[in-house]
Amino acid sequence: MKILVVEDEYEMLQSIEASLLAENYLVEKATNYNSALEKVLLYNYDCILLDITLPGGSGLKLLEEMKKNDMSGNTIIISAKNSIDDKVMGLELGADDYLTKPFHLAELHARIKAVLRRKEFDGKDLLRIGNVSINHKNRQFFIDEKEIELNRKEFDIMVFFTANLNRLIDKETLAEHVWGDHIDSADNFDFIYAQVKNLRKKLRESNASIELQSIYGVGYKMVEKDL
Amino acid sequence: MKIKLSSYLSFRLLGVMLTVLFIWSAVYFFVQMREIHAGIDEGLENLKQEFIRKAGTNPNFIEDMEKYRPLNIIVKEVDFYDAKDEAERYITTKVYFETEVEEEEVRMLESYFFCSLNGKYYSLKIFTSTVESDDLIKNMLYTLIALWLGLAIVLMIWGRIYINKATKPFYSVLDYLEKFQLGKSGEIDMPETSIKEFAQLNKTVKKMLRSSTEIYNEQKNFVENAAHELQTPLAITISRLELLMNEPGTTDIQIKEIHKILQTLNRMKRLNANLLLLTKISNRQYWKTDSVDLTALFEQVLGDFSDFAEHKNIHLSIVRKATITVEMNSDLAYILATNLIKNAVIHNINGGRLDMVFTENTIVMSNSGLNKPLSDKMFSRYKTGEDKMDSSGLGLSIVQSIVELYNFSISYSYQENLHTFTLRL
Numbered sequence: 001m002k003i004l005v006v007e008d009e010y011e012m013l014q015s016i017e018a019s020l021l022a023e024n025y026l027v028e029k030a031t032n033y034n035s036a037l038e039k040v041l042l043y044n045y046d047c048i049l050l051d052i053t054l055p056g057g058s059g060l061k062l063l064e065e066m067k068k069n070d071m072s073g074n075t076i077i078i079s080a081k082n083s084i085d086d087k088v089m090g091l092e093l094g095a096d097d098y099l100t101k102p103f104h105l106a107e108l109h110a111r112i113k114a115v116l117r118r119k120e121f122d123g124k125d126l127l128r129i130g131n132v133s134i135n136h137k138n139r140q141f142f143i144d145e146k147e148i149e150l151n152r153k154e155f156d157i158m159v160f161f162t163a164n165l166n167r168l169i170d171k172e173t174l175a176e177h178v179w180g181d182h183i184d185s186a187d188n189f190d191f192i193y194a195q196v197k198n199l200r201k202k203l204r205e206s207n208a209s210i211e212l213q214s215i216y217g218v219g220y221k222m223v224e225k226d227l
Numbered sequence: 228m229k230i231k232l233s234s235y236l237s238f239r240l241l242g243v244m245l246t247v248l249f250i251w252s253a254v255y256f257f258v259q260m261r262e263i264h265a266g267i268d269e270g271l272e273n274l275k276q277e278f279i280r281k282a283g284t285n286p287n288f289i290e291d292m293e294k295y296r297p298l299n300i301i302v303k304e305v306d307f308y309d310a311k312d313e314a315e316r317y318i319t320t321k322v323y324f325e326t327e328v329e330e331e332e333v334r335m336l337e338s339y340f341f342c343s344l345n346g347k348y349y350s351l352k353i354f355t356s357t358v359e360s361d362d363l364i365k366n367m368l369y370t371l372i373a374l375w376l377g378l379a380i381v382l383m384i385w386g387r388i389y390i391n392k393a394t395k396p397f398y399s400v401l402d403y404l405e406k407f408q409l410g411k412s413g414e415i416d417m418p419e420t421s422i423k424e425f426a427q428l429n430k431t432v433k434k435m436l437r438s439s440t441e442i443y444n445e446q447k448n449f450v451e452n453a454a455h456e457l458q459t460p461l462a463i464t465i466s467r468l469e470l471l472m473n474e475p476g477t478t479d480i481q482i483k484e485i486h487k488i489l490q491t492l493n494r495m496k497r498l499n500a501n502l503l504l505l506t507k508i509s510n511r512q513y514w515k516t517d518s519v520d521l522t523a524l525f526e527q528v529l530g531d532f533s534d535f536a537e538h539k540n541i542h543l544s545i546v547r548k549a550t551i552t553v554e555m556n557s558d559l560a561y562i563l564a565t566n567l568i569k570n571a572v573i574h575n576i577n578g579g580r581l582d583m584v585f586t587e588n589t590i591v592m593s594n595s596g597l598n599k600p601l602s603d604k605m606f607s608r609y610k611t612g613e614d615k616m617d618s619s620g621l622g623l624s625i626v627q628s629i630v631e632l633y634n635f636s637i638s639y640s641y642q643e644n645l646h647t648f649t650l651r652l
Contacts, residue, residue: 009459015466022473080458102462102496105469153534167473170486172493180531191538216479218486 001116002026004045006036006062007078008054012101016049019105020112033057040066045073046119047112050095052079052086060086063093074115078103104173110163129162130209130224143206153178154199161212161222170219196220232394237386241379248378252371256364263358264334268317271336271353274300278351279340286344301352310339310348322354332359396420400432407436409443451506454499461499465492501621504562508628513556521551521560521652522585528564529583532572541572541594542580549587553652555633563629566622567592567648574646593647600641 003025007013013029020027028045030036033056040048040062052059059077066073077090080101087098096115099108117127117136127134133142141150141158150158156178161169171189178192200212213221230238278300282288292302315338321330335354342349391398396418403417417429471477472485507513526545529536536543553560571581571594579595606627630637636651 009463011463012459012466015463015470018470019466080455080462101458102465102492105466168482170472170489172490179534191534194538195534216483218482 001046002028002044003112004028004030004036004039004043004048004073006030006049006054006059007051008032009051015105016108019108023109031055033059033062036062037065040071040073041069047115048073048075049108049112050075050077052077052081052090060089060093063090063095067094072119074119076108076111076115078108104176106160106164106167106169106173107177109167110160110177113163127162129165132162132203132208132210134159134162143203143208146206148202148206150199150202153195154202157195157199161220162210165210165222165224168215168219168221174219232397233386233390236390237382240386241382244378244382245375248371248374252367256367260358260360260363264317264319267334267355267357268336271317271334271355274353275336275338275351278353282340282342282349283344289342289345289349299354303350305339305348305350307348310341310350313337313339313350315339319357319360320354332357332361393422394425396422396425396429400425400428404432409439447506447510450502451510454503454506457495457499461492461496465489465496468492498621501625505621505625505628508559508625508632511632513559513632515556516554517557518552519555519557519560521553521564521590522547522549524560525564525568525583525585525590528561528568531565532568535572536575536581539572539575540578541575542578544580544582546582546584549585551585551588551590551652553633559629559632563626566626567650570622571596571646571648588652590650590652591647592650593645595644596646598644601639601646605639606637 001024003020005013005016005020005027007016007029008031010031013031017027017029028039028043030039033054036050036054037057039045050059050062054062059079063075066075072094075095076097076099077086077095078099078101079086090098096118097111099111114136127136131144133145134140135142136159139152139155141148141155157174160174160177171192174196175189175192196212196214203211209225210222211225213223215221285291289302292300315336318335318337320333320335322333322335323330333354334357335352338351338353340349340351341347399417417433420426420429468485468489472482472489477485529543529545535541571592574596575581575594576596581592581594584591606623626637629635630650633652638649638651640647640649
C-alpha cells in the first residue's frame with residue numbers, strides 16, 4: 001500500500017510518516033503544492049493525505065487538478081481549518097474524508113483503512129484476523145464463521161480496534177471516535193468500560209484469537225492471542 | 228420624571244418671558260397713568276387760573292357760579308383760617324353722575340383762592356373725567372393674557388419644531404449610541420449639522436466608536452489567529468506523544484505519564500476549538516441559513532447522548548406540543564442543541580431526570596443536577612462548575628453567542644432541585 005502525505009509542517013509530516021511506516025505502508029512525502037502535483041500526476045497512490053494550506057497553492061486546487069485529470073486518489077484532507085465550507089468543497093471535489101487537526105493517529109489509521117476498504121473491495125471486503133472476521137458493509141462480526149451479535153456501538157468499537165491492531169488506544173480517543181466530537185468532558189468514562197467489558201466477554205466466550213487488553217487505566221490494546 | 232429637552236427649553240423660556248412681560252406691564256401701567264394724569268392736571272390748572280382771573284375781574288362771577296352751578300366746578304366760601312394753610316392738591320376720586328347712574332372716576336383739583344372784589348376766601352374744586360384705571364387694568368390684563376397665550380402657543384410650537392430640528396443631530400447620535408453593539412453595528416451615519424457643538428459631538432462620537440471597533444476587531448482577530456496558529460503545534464505534539472506511547476519498550480510509568488500529558492493536550496485542543504468557534508460565531512462566519520427542524524434535531528442529539536443517559540439511569544421525558552422550525556445555520560443549530568443537552572446529561576446525577584418540552588416557540592429543558600442554582604455568570608466565559616475540571620467552560624457562552632446571533636433568548640431558573648433552561652425562539 002502506497003500513501004502520499006502532503007503536509008508542509010515538517011514535524012507533523014514526520015510523525016504521520018513514522019506512524020504509517022509502523023503499519024508497513026510505503027510512504028511518499030510532499031511539502032508543497034508543486035511537488036505534490038508532480039507526484040500525484042506521475043505515480044499512483046492508494047491513499048493521499050492532503051493538507052489544505054500549502055506553500056504554492058491550496059490543497060483544494062490540487063483536488064481540482066486531480067478531478068480534471070480523472071484521477072481518484074482516495075484522498076483524505078487533513079486540515080487545521082475546521083471550516084465547514086472547506087469540508088463541503090473538499091468532498092465535492094472528490095476527497096473521501098476530512099480530518100481536522102489536531103487528530104489522533106489512531107483515528108487517522110481508522111479513516112485510512114476505511115477509505116482503502118471502500119475503494120479496494122467495493123465494500124464487499126471481509127477483514128480477517130485469526131479466527132475473527134468482520135463484514136463492514138453488512139456490519140457483521142464472526143468468530144469461527146459464527147456470527148456474534150454486537151450492538152451498534154460495540155461494532156464501531158470493534159472496527160476501530162481492528163483498524164488499530166496492537167496500538168494502545170486511550171479511552172479519550174476511543175470515546176471521541178465512537179461517541180463523536182462533543183464528548184469533551186472527562187466526566188467519567190464508565191460507560192466505555194461497560195461497553196468494552198461486554199466486548200471482551202463476547203470475545204472470550206467464543207474463544208476469539210484476539211483480545212482487548214486493558215492498559216493501566218490508560219486505555220485498551222487489541223492484540224492477537226498466542227494460541 | 229424626566230422631561231424632554233425641547234419642552235424644558237420652551238417652558239423655561241416661557242417662564243422668563245411671562246415674568247418679564249408681567250413686570251413690564253406693571254411699569255407700563257404706572258407710567259401711562261402718570262402721563263395721563265399729568266396731562267389732565269395741566270388742563271385743570273389752566274381752568275383754575277382762568278376761574279380765579281375771572282373771579283377777580285367780574286363782580287358777578289361768584290354769584291353767577293352759585294346760580295348756574297356748572298357741573299364740574301364746586302365753589303364754597305370758607306374761613307380764612309381754613310384756607311390759609313391748605314395747599315393745592317390733585318386727587319383721583321369718584322363722583323356720582325346722574326346721567327350715567329354710577330360713580331365715575333374723576334381727576335380733581337382742590338384749591339383755595341381769595342376774591343379781591345368781596346374779600347372772601349373760597350374753596351375751589353374742579354374735576355374732569357379721566358381714564359378709568361380699573362378698566363385700563365382690566366383691558367391690559369386681557370390683552371396681556373391674550374399675549375401670554377399667544378406666546379405660549381407659539382413657543383410650544385416653536386419649541387417642538389425648531390428645537391427638535393436643531394437638536395436632531397443630537398438625538399440621532401443618542402439613538403445610534405443606544406442601539407450600538409460593538410462589532411455588530413456598522414459605521415455611524417449622522418446627519419449634517421450647522422451647529423458647532425453637535426458637529427463636534429458627531430466627530431468625537433465617530434472617532435471614539437471607530438477606535439473601539441478597531442480595538443475590538445483586532446482583539447477578535449488576535450483570538451482567532453492565536454487559536455488557529457495553536458492547532459498545528461498541538462497536532463504535532465499530540466501525534467508525537469501518541470507515537471511515543473506505542474513505542475516498544477515504553478514502561479508502564481512512562482505510558483501513564485504520557486497519557487496524562489495527552490489528556491491535558493486534549494483539553495487544550497477543545498478549549499482552542501471552542502475559542503475558534505466563539506470568534507467565528509461573533510465574526511458571523513456562519514452566515515448560511517437553512518430551515519432547521521429543532522424538535523427533530525434536539526431529539527437526534529439526545530439520541531447521541533443516550534449512552535451517557537442510560538449509563539447514569541437518567542429518566543428522559545419529551546413532550547412535543549409543536550414542531551419548531553427556524554431559519555438558522557444548521558451547524559450552529561447542532562452546536563446549540565449539543566451544548567444544551569450535553570450540559571443537561573453530563574452534569575446530571577445518577578438516577579436523575581431530563582424533561583424536554585417543545586411548544587410553538589420555546590424549548591424548555593429541566594434537569595436534575597447539583598442541589599444549588601448555577602452561578603448567574605454561567606453564560607460568561609470561563610465560569611465553570613467547581614467540580615468540573617475538564618470542561619472548557621465555554622459551552623454555555625457558545626450557546627449564548629448563538630442565541631444572540633439569531634435574536635433568540637435563553638433564561639435559566641432553579642426550582643425544586645431542577646435546573647431549567649428556557650430557549651425562546
